[in-house]
Amino acid sequence: MARFATYYIRYNEELAPYDWEDRQEHLSALFSQDNSITFGEGVPSDEQKKNGFHYAKIFNHRVYHLKCNPRIIVMQFANSIDIPLESKFEQSVVKDEPSLFVIIDNRKDIRTVAIQNRRKAFSAPKRVAKIMEDIITRTLFNDHCYSAEILPEYYPADLFKAWQEQQKHAQSLRFSSSEEMTYDEIMQSVEKLKDKDFYDNSLMPSLLQLALEAKKAKYKHKFTVMPEDKKTALNVDKTTTFMKNLVTLARATKEPVELVTKEGAVFKCFVEPEDDSTDKIVHHNLDDSWLEMLFKGKKKDGSKAESEDMAKAEAAVVELLNSIKHMSEDIEKKEDAA
Template identity: 65%
Template sequence: MAKFATYYFQYIHGFGPHEWEDRQRHLAALFDGDRNVVFGEGTPTEEQMAEGMPYKRVFEHRVYHLRNYPDIIVMQIANSIDVPMEKNFEHKVVKNEPLLFVIIDNREGVRTVAIQNRREAFSAPKRVADILAEKINKVLYYQHCYSLKILPEYYPEDLFKAWEEQQRNANALRFPSSYEMADDEIMRKVEELKTEGKEFFDDRLIPSILAMATEAKKAKYKGKYTVMPEDKKTALYVDKTTVYMRNLLTLARATGEPVEIVTKGGTTFRCFVESDGDNTDKIVHSQFDDRLLEMLFKGKRPDGERAEREDIDKAETKIMEMLNGMKHVSEDVEAEENAA
């Protein structure tokens, strides 16, 4: 499984942009094919300029548009690393081009960018985001006089604050059901929290919940505790009073695991129960099987067999499920910037 960091596009409405309303179409045009845009860094040498290379180092990339959802773009981007080695008593330099995946959700009003966190290729997802933004900005500003940023999506600091903001649209909460911490370590943390005297800390059900989590882990089951209102048409309002909710909140706070708020529209917000110095400002990550992404480009299943249309459809559906869970809708800067 691979980790994907959640980023998003933010378009900046400059002075007198051309066709601002078509900005997502302009972005799509850049990724219409593998050669529509070139990513790289550094000033090219005279020899490279003669060969038509716009950068000293070019990061090759390939794109794939989902068949069923063409506004979803999957991209492979490769680094270009010189690796010194010795062979037959001679020093040589060979090229190594480790790659990672970037998924762009360019559906109407959506701005999500998922960047694989793979240190073998790039030191951090932010480096990839900067490479993409630098080139895309040059093209968009030159052609249409507006720009964009690629920004990280952070965990909100406080579940209750986010829940209060979203409670009219909140449809469910999802709590983690497996934990990295040992049970005795969790219970010690719970005892510490109880001394703070906050009304929602309660541990009466936690031993039973942990026992269930242990058995699930033994049986290799993975899931989440989903809390929904009994009447599906009712919003899930903030609840700090019921024994069930108080125990789930306490356990999530003790383990430092995020809670997911799911809205009626399918958007998911990931939040920590309370602000914590160790947990704030962390970029949201999602887990995904990168072998399914490789299948889109290679045309072969993870087992090496030829990928049939049914295999591709299943992979695309899983990609959509991940993107719907990290969906970032428009947060463009619509007001014109002050030129003064």
């Protein structure tokens, strides 16, 4: 299961372009084929210029347009990395090109971009977003006199602030443990929180043991907190042993807490948000084998993917995008941004 960071595109009108209203068509054109746009960075050397390179480093990519909706674009984005090796006492360098997936939802008035968080390929999704933003903006500005930004979606508020605001309407809180961190890693992280407010680790071994057994049995496990009487408010609680342990767990695993209101709205938030941290960007899960199938035409076991298999893969992509849909909030006049 791969984790995807949620970003979105915002267009900025700079010089009153005559075809501003066609901006989504312009974006489609940039991804119509693999070679419609080149992603790169750095000033090329004289040798690279002779060979027709416009950048010192090129990031290879390929695109796939969903058959069910061609305006949804799946892209495989690669990072060429030099790996030093030693063979028979001789130093050498080989090229590796680990990749990740980027999904662009370019349906009418939608601006969503989902970037896989895969450190083997790139240190963080924001690195990919920056590379894409630089080249897309340069191209759009040169051709159409407007720019674009690729911005992250952050969790809306810290836990206690959101809880205070929604207290009368709050139905429940849901805490989850990390799917990626081990028991020992979480306990080590817990130890570092001793000086924090609301710290309590007295129930931690029991809580983690429950989560561990749930994981072994392939259950999705969350600790749900709700008032005994459904008609009463879910009062803000910073003092009970149970709540302090859950807050400590959320801090240690860096997992968001879900606050669910009686109307069904869900607020995902951290105990203490830090807007400059990549960990605070909204993430969603998607089985990347679906995406690999779209490009390779083969299932996980290597057998050929039939048309119904491809349709299921596309449906999984659409389901993800519908759950993170970001509608347009473009800046149509430069002075409006002030």
